[in-house]
Amino acid sequence: MDNVYIHPKAIVESKSIGKGTRIWAFTHVMKGVAIGAHCNVGEHCFLETGVVIGDNVTVKNGNELWDGVTLAEGVFVGPNVTFTNDLYPRSPRLPQAASRYNNLQWRCPTLVNEGASLGAGAIVLAGNVIGAFALVGAGALVTRDVPDYALVTGAPARVVGWVCQCGLQLRFEGATAACEGCRMEFVQNPGLVGLNHAQTVSAGVSNASQRRFE
């Protein structure tokens, strides 16, 4: 693997790591994990076989990515985020539960879309999709899908605002907003009753240049 930095105290068994990616101490990347280019995977992480990570992703320290977790390009995973892949876990070695673990039907996936950020200590229940460029607040408990560009906080996490691709919070005037930092423009999707209700739609806000109106 060209130009991949692996700290001497890391364990990396995957052969599929893109150029420019760095993997730090006390982190274990199992075989079969696919990591894109120019990523940074911090210390004390565990990436299980089956994980897929795009380019330009940052995984801070203390993260365990289980089989079923996919991180699209440009995602940020803050420190000590917790993913899951089982919605009602039991010890597979408990006789009363063992039959459920005879195959992989119990496994439930998680998808984090392009450019999204998961704040420090957030917890993501399996089976949910984090929208593109969404920002999950520190300590939030994600129990349902998060719309694109949404800022969600709390336990369970709810939409409390919207953020730009660059990360800054958006201030809407009517149905439109221009980022105060990078000037990217956004429109609220038609049919949206209000921001407080936006969590019920798949995407409440779109980049104006895309006009995706999902």
Place this chain on the structure above:
Amino acid sequence: MDNVYIHPKAIVESKSIGKGTRIWAFTHVMKGVAIGAHCNVGEHCFLETGVVIGDNVTVKNGNELWDGVTLAEGVFVGPNVTFTNDLYPRSPRLPQAASRYNNLQWRCPTLVNEGASLGAGAIVLAGNVIGAFALVGAGALVTRDVPDYALVTGAPARVVGWVCQCGLQLRFEGATAACEGCRMEFVQNPGLVGLNHAQTVSAGVSNASQRRFE
């Protein structure tokens, strides 16, 4: 120790580990820890002297089990669960608090009973008992005892339902329920005003074949 797998990057100082148990990378098991047979202890864990673990237990990654923590057989500890053993901690090196740490009176135990599951990122305050086959939701903060078979969520954690030994949530019709998966039958204990109030009793639900009526 027969048939114990210890990853070459683990530190295992205990001599009391049951057959078939596996201990993974970057995990430290101190001397004096007792672990049963057929357990799986994930990566980045720390098991302190004084910890006792039964057979068939699963400890996922990123768990620290402190002196005073006991896990009965078949328990599941999800990723990044946090245990405690001090109810009002100070640095023992702080002069104003040092006298309290001259002996072990400050130490407060935690017991997780048979077959219970602690969800990802849950926090358990010391001095509490998690009931048999209970399911503590992801991110829940356990501040009081959890009844047998209870599903608890939130911070502080409260009873929001009941689960079978196999893990599936129970649907009561009147005072009885049969698991939709494994058909195990349950009865609500007499004297129970309602499920919403069940957190005030030591055990709100019993396996019908046991009829324990604690």
Place this chain on the structure above:
Amino acid sequence: MDNVYIHPKAIVESKSIGKGTRIWAFTHVMKGVAIGAHCNVGEHCFLETGVVIGDNVTVKNGNELWDGVTLAEGVFVGPNVTFTNDLYPRSPRLPQAASRYNNLQWRCPTLVNEGASLGAGAIVLAGNVIGAFALVGAGALVTRDVPDYALVTGAPARVVGWVCQCGLQLRFEGATAACEGCRMEFVQNPGLVGLNHAQTVSAGVSNASQRRFE
């Protein structure tokens, strides 16, 4: 460095560690970190260049201290506490956010004052000050400054009581309290409407011998 204990499985690159300090397995202390005397840094920790720690501090396992975090003398950091140093994080490798990470203006500091305790699994948003001898409850989410001697719990964390330097909760009679353990005396600051409102002042309670009346 005299009388410093470094576990053979730790990585310690700093040359500035005080006497009597101990650093345990699978912990990484980067160069430039300053740690005082008689500290204890547990396992699976990461201390980034720029961190400053006073004397007599206890850092339990699973803690990551980022550039910008300062712990004054006698602080206790419980297990799996999460610090942050970026208020609206994006992957620095995401093109739309990269310009913000060209310098260190994004970095936001955190100060934990003398003798304070951060409970297990607490999360501290960057830019806040934890007051001297404050006690942050397990799992609390600190989103604003915490007054000296305050007990805060919840997400977001709010003042629910006051604690002595030794850690015991104070019971006020009128505007004064004497610790039931160590007998240290405290006064409420003038101008305080009530304890429920105390979180709006920088320090609601003072050690009576100091009478600081901040």
